[in-house]
Each structure stands twice: as C-alpha cells, then as structure tokens.
Amino acid sequence: MDSHGQYEQQVVWTVVDSDIGPLLLAATSAGLVNVVFHATDAVRDKALDRLASRLGAQPAEAPDSPLLTEAIRQLRSYFAGDRRDFRLPLDWSLISGFNRQVLRELASGVPFGTVVGYGDLADRVGQPGAAQAVGAAMGSNPLPVVVPCHRVVESDGGIGGFGGGLETKRQLLALEGVLPEPLF
Structure with missing residues (x-):
C-alpha cells in the first residue's frame, strides 16, 4: 500500500x-x-x-x-552450468486452472537433467489422456526456463514443440545433459 x-x-x-x-x-x-x-x-x-x-x-x-x-x-x-534448480518466488497470476496445476507440477516434480512425456505429466495431475491439454499448458507457460517446459517431450522420443523454438529447446536440454551438444 x-x-x-x-x-x-x-x-x-x-x-x-x-x-x-x-x-x-x-x-x-x-x-x-x-x-x-x-x-x-x-x-x-x-x-x-x-x-x-x-x-x-x-x-x-x-x-x-x-x-x-x-x-x-x-x-x-x-x-554457466553452476545451478540445477531455481529458488525464486513466482507470481502465478498470468495463468490459472489446469494450466497452472500442470506447470506447478512441472516446476516441483521434473528435476534438472530429466524429461517427462506430455501424457505422463497429465497422469501426474490426475488427468490421464490429457496430453494435448498439457501441450497447450506448456505453450502458455509465462515462466519458461524457470518453470522448465523444455523438459516435456513426446513419448515416442520426439522433442515436441516449444514456444521459444526447437533450437532453443535443444540448447536447454543440451545444457542439462539430456541431449548431446549440437555439432554445429
């Protein structure tokens, strides 16, 4: 005030x-x-x-x-490769409902250096079969990198989509050791 x-x-x-x-x-x-x-x-x-x-x-x-x-x-x-998780206060006011629920689960439950499938994340929030809705939630993430939507991938091994572009997603996953560094 x-x-x-x-x-x-x-x-x-x-x-x-x-x-x-x-x-x-x-x-x-x-x-x-x-x-x-x-x-x-x-x-x-x-x-x-x-x-x-x-x-x-x-x-x-x-x-x-x-x-x-x-x-x-x-x-x-x-x-710089010195931090594996973010410890910051987050203001979730730009997102609500299912999307917020999914992103909070992602932030707390998918650590550095790991990935999760869209469908697996849907299961974790009690919405089996909602993989496409999880994809939409990732696309609406107002806090990318800090809330690591780059760690959500397709169950068949595909990298999935990414609001920041696939090259950015590849760079983040490489930084975390999930993918090899691009050769060029």
Missing part, C-alpha cells in the same frame, strides 16, 4: 543476455511473473503491452530492482 492508501501493483522488467538470446524478465512484488524468449525491441514492447493489460500496471524498466536481481543471478548461474 502506498502513502495514498491505494494498492499499487508494481511491475518491473529488464532484458538480460543469455546463451539462448535476450530474455525479458518481469516481476511483481509477489515474484517473477514473466520470462520472454528472443526479447528484441519489438518482442519486448509487445510483451510489456500484454503485461500492462493483464496486470493493470505499466511495467517500469528497473534492471537494479531487488525483485529482479536474484532472478538474474540465478539465470546466469544456470546458463
């Missing part, structure tokens, strides 16, 4: 470079709320407009915000 007695939802953001290209990170007082791949200026602006309309607050650029500092540190450590 600010001094005027109104509840002000603070949304801060920054763009950080990573091994998979620039990532937009956005946070609220509740925690990290959004990670966006390939954050060129155009992608960033579109994502910030979407956040403003979804959260009812204009995001402010704040690379030194304490809300973002730890997320940046942990992401850098992850890409």
Whole structure:
C-alpha cells in the first residue's frame, strides 16, 4: 500500500543476455511473473503491452530492482552450468486452472537433467489422456526456463514443440545433459 492508501501493483522488467538470446524478465512484488524468449525491441514492447493489460500496471524498466536481481543471478548461474534448480518466488497470476496445476507440477516434480512425456505429466495431475491439454499448458507457460517446459517431450522420443523454438529447446536440454551438444 502506498502513502495514498491505494494498492499499487508494481511491475518491473529488464532484458538480460543469455546463451539462448535476450530474455525479458518481469516481476511483481509477489515474484517473477514473466520470462520472454528472443526479447528484441519489438518482442519486448509487445510483451510489456500484454503485461500492462493483464496486470493493470505499466511495467517500469528497473534492471537494479531487488525483485529482479536474484532472478538474474540465478539465470546466469544456470546458463554457466553452476545451478540445477531455481529458488525464486513466482507470481502465478498470468495463468490459472489446469494450466497452472500442470506447470506447478512441472516446476516441483521434473528435476534438472530429466524429461517427462506430455501424457505422463497429465497422469501426474490426475488427468490421464490429457496430453494435448498439457501441450497447450506448456505453450502458455509465462515462466519458461524457470518453470522448465523444455523438459516435456513426446513419448515416442520426439522433442515436441516449444514456444521459444526447437533450437532453443535443444540448447536447454543440451545444457542439462539430456541431449548431446549440437555439432554445429
């Protein structure tokens, strides 16, 4: 609550470079709320407009915000190969219902260096046969990398789809030792 007695939802953001290209990170007082791949200026602006309309607050650029500092540190450590899991407060307000349930299970139950099938993840949340719905949940993940949708693959061994692009998914799985590093 600010001094005027109104509840002000603070949304801060920054763009950080990573091994998979620039990532937009956005946070609220509740925690990290959004990670966006390939954050060129155009992608960033579109994502910030979407956040403003979804959260009812204009995001402010704040690379030194304490809300973002730890997320940046942990992401850098992850890409350097020194971190296997993220310990960050997460704001789940951009996602609800089945999608949130699936993503929370993914975040807590599929550790670094492992993969899970879409159907297996559906079983884990008590919705056998909902593999396609799990795929849709992965596509709507507002917190990729931190909530590791790259670890969800097809049961026949196929890599499956990925909002950040298949090359990005391959790079993340290679980083985690699930796939060999690409030769070129």
